[in-house]
Amino acid sequence: MPRYSRVTLILGLSDNGKDSFGRRLNQLRERNAFVNYGYQNPTSTFTKRILDGSLQFFFTKKNLIHTKLYLLTGAKTYLAYTGSMNLTEAALHHNLEQLICDYGFQTDRLYDCYQQLFADNLKNAAEYLDAKKMAGFMKAKNTEQLQVNVFHDSTEMISNVNDPQKDKIVITPAEVKAFREKYASDQALKSLSASDKVSVAQTVKIFGNGSHKRRKLAGIGQELYSLTQLIQHADHPKVNQEKIQKEEDLFPKPVLFYRDDRFFSSPRIKYHLNAQPIQSNLAGEDLKRQLQLFCDIAHEYDTYKEVSEGWQACDFMCFLFETPWLWKVRKMYELSKSSKSREDVPLGVALIGQGRTGKSTLGKRLAAQLTGRWGL
Structure with a gap:
C-alpha cells in the first residue's frame, strides 16, 4: 500500500443469493473491527491514510458487486488484473484462481x-469508511x-428506499x-453461528413488524452493542488444543475443595495429593453477603415448601464444592471451535423428588451463581 498515493477499495459479497441480507449485516458489523483497529493504533499507516483521505472503503449499495478488478495506474500507464x-x-494462498x-x-x-467498469x-x-467518519x-x-x-x-447507513442521490x-x-x-x-x-444470531437479533431491533426500518432509533447504538455482548462470536482460539482425557482435567489448577469442614488447595484433584488447608480471605460485609446468600437458599426450601427441604438444599450446595467446577466447563465450551455461543452451553443438574418441590428453581439459582450470570 505505501507504493500507491491513493487506494480505493470496493467491498463486495460472495454470490449467496437470498442469504446476502444476513451477510451484509455481518459486514456492516465488521466496520467496528476496522474502526477499533484505527482507534487502538492511531499512528499506524492504515489509520493515517484513512484520516488523510488516501485510503477509502466502499460497500455494496443495493445490487450485488461481484466484480474482480484490480486497476493500478501511474502517470501515463496502467496495469489491470481481472478474473x-x-x-x-x-484466494491468495489456498484456492485455485485465475487472473488475466x-x-x-x-x-x-x-x-x-476498465475505467468505465x-x-x-x-x-x-x-x-463504508472515510476520513470524516474516522x-x-x-x-x-x-x-x-x-x-x-x-x-x-x-x-x-441503512435505507429501505433506493435513492441514487443518497x-x-x-x-x-x-x-x-x-x-x-x-x-x-x-x-x-x-442452526446459526453466534455471529448470524446477532444478525437476526439486529434485524428485530432495526426493523419493525412491517419489515420497514424503525423511525425512532435514538438508542440503537447502545442496544446493538449490548447484543454483541450477549451473543459473542466464538472466534476465540482454543487455550488448550489437547483433548481432555480425564475428569480431573476439568478442574482448575490449583483445585480448591471442601472436606471435613475445611477448605483445601491442591495442585490437582486426584487423591487430593499435597493438599493444604487454606483460609478464606472473605471478611466483614463480603463474608456476610456470601453466607447470607447460602443461608437464604436453604431457608427458602425449609420455609416455603410443603415438606421442609432446607437440609437437602444445603447438602447439595456443599456437594458442589467437591465436584468439577461448572464455570470452568462453560469457559472451555466458549473457547472451543464447536461452540456457537456462551449461552448455548448446556448445564445439567439431576434432582430427583416429588413434583412442584422447587427442584428446577434450585438448579437455576445454583447455575446462575456458578456460571457468573450474576457477575460472580
Missing part, C-alpha cells in the same frame, strides 16, 4: 473500458463508546421479511 480471485487470504493481466498506456481504448461499480457502492470516531472517550457510535452510524445501503422490506420468516423458529436459530 476469479477475491482479495482474501483463501493487461497493461498499457492510458491512451489505449481498453483502459477506458470501475466507475459502474463505484456508482453502485456506498461509503475522525469523528477517534474522539470517543473509550472503546465501549466507540463501538456504540459505530453501531449507531452503521444503522444510519449514500445509503439499500435493504428492501421484502428482503427483511424473508430473512425474519426464515429464522422465526427456534430450530432454525439453533
